[in-house]
Amino acid sequence: MPSLQGHAAVYIQVVPLPNGRPVSSQDFKHFVIPENFKPAQVLNSLKWPDHHLTTNRKLHFSIAKDNDDVHFEIDSLTGDLFLSKELDYETASHFLLQVIIKDYSNNPPQNSTVFLSIDVEDQNDHSPCFQDDFVVIGVEENVPVGTLVYTFDAKDGDGSFLNSKIQYSLEMSNMGKNPFLIHPSYGILTTAFPLDRENIHSVILTVSAADQAINLTDRRLDSLAVKIVILDINDNSPSFISSSLSYIMEDVEVGFLVHRIIAEDPDEGRNGQVTYHILSGNENKAFALDKIT
Template identity: 35%
Template sequence: LLSIAKSLDREQHHFYELNITANDHGKPVKSTSQILKINVEDVNDNPPQFYQHIYKAVVSEESPVGTEVIKVEASDKDLGINGNLTYIIPKGLASDKFIINEQSGQILTADSLDREEKAIYLLTVYVKDGDFPAYFDSTTVEIEVLDVNDHAPSFGDSCYSLQIPENSDLSVIHTVVATDLDTGKNSEVTYTIKGGNINNKFSLDLHSGELSSHPLDREVIPEYYLVIEAQDKGKPSHSVLCNITVTVLDQNDNDPVFEKSEYSASISEGALLNTKVITVKAHDQDEGINSNITYSLSNETLSLFKIDSTTGVITTAG
């Protein structure tokens, strides 16, 4: 009777060759030998194992559906059906953006990707052997979505009309800010003035977006219509325009000026009181209250004439 002396492990030793000898009890002893070959059959006593506990991969957000991202691999010490491996990504994981080839372990894109929507996906991938009940192993796959320059900068709420007092010293009057949803170079923005900068009265910092103004003269140009561009550094780059109206506010920096440097008139000596003699007219280049004009006469008239302070009409008063 041949029996097993200790437990067998096919993964350690799968084949044995025994030389069995049979002896009689005579004198002299007679014997015979027999070779016995023993193959240890496999049972499913080993779970599959991934080669790595975590895999890392990158994929471009513009990759078409079906693009291979990475291949995961596992091994099983068992043989036959026990060693047949199946790779699985559970349904609904990572919004079903990825699928896996059950036999090869290749992970592919199953849907379009948008880095601005989600930049990193974490997948739990399982592998099972072919027995029932099956043994499992799992690994984590970290997938980073690489950016492409698919967004233009946006000025948001920093693009609006400005009011600047005239004659102000050189100073920063506003800062435009544009943001870009991309990342890296694709999100770096530079600023330039593309139009409306008459006489180069304005300057714009290329990187900070600070808009500066030299002293302005409302009486020369009362409004400026600036066109500012924000452009990212992607390839190809994207840009956006911002239209800013700069209104120059008035200061009382101009004297009134008569239409004529000298007026002359004649009147008879018998003219009645309040007889119109002449009308004088002056103008002021300022605006609003700064341009309102009041007329008056000096005491040299000996109170014989008076002037309407609003209209400039001179009449007799004596």
């Protein structure tokens, strides 16, 4: 079975027990275990102090019953420590076990205690996650550069800083200059230059959230499709596209079509609807103008 002996380290310190008796550095051992370590594997063949390993000694190893933890088991004959349940850094990142060594070579048997301090090393086993798969956002044209459009908030369930630290980026699906910027750390989407609905009606973006695991190959990400609709404001005036000249014979019948006046407005909806009115020159009411056509 694989071993983590290379991860073992011993604290050079003295730890006081509740009863006041100090624990020497020989009685206190420290281990670091990866979060993805599999149950039934040997964590470490505990390097017990030499006075425990004298030949022909009958030793019995056990974990103190008051340690209410089911993640670890110890071989009562060899002192090998096993993982019996999967670890989850986000649930518990540190364990302190009390191992009791009973020496039956003496009469009566003698007990000694070793404390095991076990730290769980976080693995990047969670991916960033957006709450939605697709969002539609509306923003008015001609808003100032730097206007807040939306704030993205992806979550990552990892416990350590870099494994859960998220960096945002965006790509524009349709070709052209991207009119938006995103803050890599805070996910704030802002306008990069003035928007003109008459030139761009909508923009399709892909927003990505990637964690910052130390190893690039371990990094995880999630993506979100975003449609930004440019909302129209009444920023254009109607313009006439028909001729400004018309000819009519005298004595034509009342109701005769004199001229078709056509004006256009590039704005959208009600902002682009045109109505017609005679402002001057028709004092004797010789002409009638349909305000719609």
